Amino acid sequence: MIPLVKPFVGPKEYKAVARVLESGMLAQDKEVKAFEEAFADYIGVKHAVATSSGSTALHLTLLAAGINPGSSVITSPLSFIASSNAILFAGGKPVFADIDERTYTIDPKRIEQVITKHTRAILPVDIYGLPANMDEILRIAKKHNLLVIEDACQAHGAKIGKKKAGSFGLAGCFSFYPTKNMTTGEGGIITTNDTSLARKVRLLRNQGAEIKYHHKIVGYNFRMTEIAAAIGREQLKKLEARNRKRQQNAAFLTKHLANIPGIITPLVPEYYTHALHQYTILVTNPYPLTRDELMNYLARRRIGSGIYYPVPLHRQEAYKTFRFGSFPVTEKVTKEILSIPVHPGLSQKDLNYIVETIQTAK
Ligand SMILES: Cc1ncc(COP(=O)(O)O)c(C=O)c1O
Known part of the structure; x- marks a missing residue:
């Protein structure tokens, strides 16, 4: 059988996992930090914040971006349900705009047709690994004062010119599910140049706490494990x-x-x-x-x-x-x-x- 997808993990990942297991430190710590730094560097952004999945990366980003009841977010109807669920989890309303027939990504012309006074953000999806038409999307966002959050869950390493997917809008979100171009078993990451957004998603990811048991806000446990991050560091190199x-x-x-x-x-x-x-x-x-x-x-x-x-x-x-x-x-x-x-x-x-x-x- 020629399978449609095939995750590739080898001796380097086995060794990395063994190193973590032997260290006794299994929850978010040094490996996660090192993975975040390497990933931010690779995408060409200031910050990367690792999460438990691509779904939780999107959820946290939309919350931190201030999407709330009363906000609409425009996205593509041709995507995995996590894209639109994240909008719902933040309390917002998903609004779809049809795709371009040749690229399968959201059609910028149709985005403009569905913008209303409730629209707060555009969430383009880099479906199959092809970046959406970001030049046009960023132009429309600027004109209508909207945020852009890129669902780059399928687009690790994709580019427009020299600029990598995940670096275009306010933030990008990636998934490391086993079928993706790189994996951590389960996992995700948020990429951004916005220091305030990075701080907010870090807080939300960790029960609202920067210091243990001192909770500034009501947050979640959406952390990545050290085991996942150690796998991710090896996968990123390949x-x-x-x-x-x-x-x-x-x-x-x-x-x-x-x-x-x-x-x-x-x-x-x-x-x-x-x-x-x-x-x-x-x-x-x-x-x-x-x-x-x-x-x-x-x-x-x-x-x-x-x-x-x-x-x-x-x-x-x-x-x-x-x-x-x-x-x-x-x-x-x-x-x-x-x-x-x-x-x-x-x-x-x-x-x-x-x-x-x-x-x-x-
Ligand atoms: C476009 C898209 N968005 C979001 C997700 C959610 O990622 P995860 O499965 O890691 O939660 C995926 C991956 O499955 C995806 O392909």
Whole structure:
């Protein structure tokens, strides 16, 4: 079986975990601090604050940014539910703006159409590892005096020009779930140049306390463990090389799939560096199989594939009491998207087999 995703942990991570276990210090301490410093340095921001997950990173950031009942936050309907749940957890209201059909990221033109007097922030999602159209989003945010919080949970190492995902707005949030380009088992991190925001999220992460048992505010336990941070430090060292392998794999796939009628390969806009968390094609007419048929066909030939996401956020059962409106591009794309393996563990033989299988399907 060629799996769709494959976390890579090796002897360096085993050793790092053993070092932490032997130290006797398992909860947030020196390893977390060192990981935060290394990650902030890598993204090119002043502060990084590690958390228990990407979901809690988003939740804390929205709270610290002052999102509250009465605030609306504009985000993409094509995302993992953690993006919009974070807005709800802070007390705000998610408002969706449809995506661009070729990049799958939120369409700036549609953001402007849904801004109201309640809008406080935009939460673009760098879906599949491609940064959203941040130039336009930042321009709109400035014009309407809105905050920008980037959901970079899938975009470790992605760039626009030389600027990394996670460094564009007030803050960026990353996930280190095992399927991501780098992992800590479970974990997340907030990146920001805003010293006051960094201080607030640190407080909220740790029960509202800077000094033990002296709680300045009502906070949470959203800390990262030392074990997770020690894994993260090793994974970060490998990220660039592994992303390069993803990009090479993607280039090979695009070279051989782009000319198949009906298969639409991912677009990487000029000056953008895609982190290729997922390589997502559209399966459309006149390709001989529907998206679901191709998915089954690949499974029969032992190639993993996935749909991210089969149900757009505005159609989730959990949100059935909300009225979000309709998002035709997202609806259409949701029926056609298919993510196929691109991870750094693929061999040339695997890549050839994937391409041949898709080329010869009837
Ligand atoms: C776009 C997006 N946002 C948020 C999250 C939440 O991250 P986590 O699973 O680490 O809580 C994820 C990851 O699953 C994600 O892909």
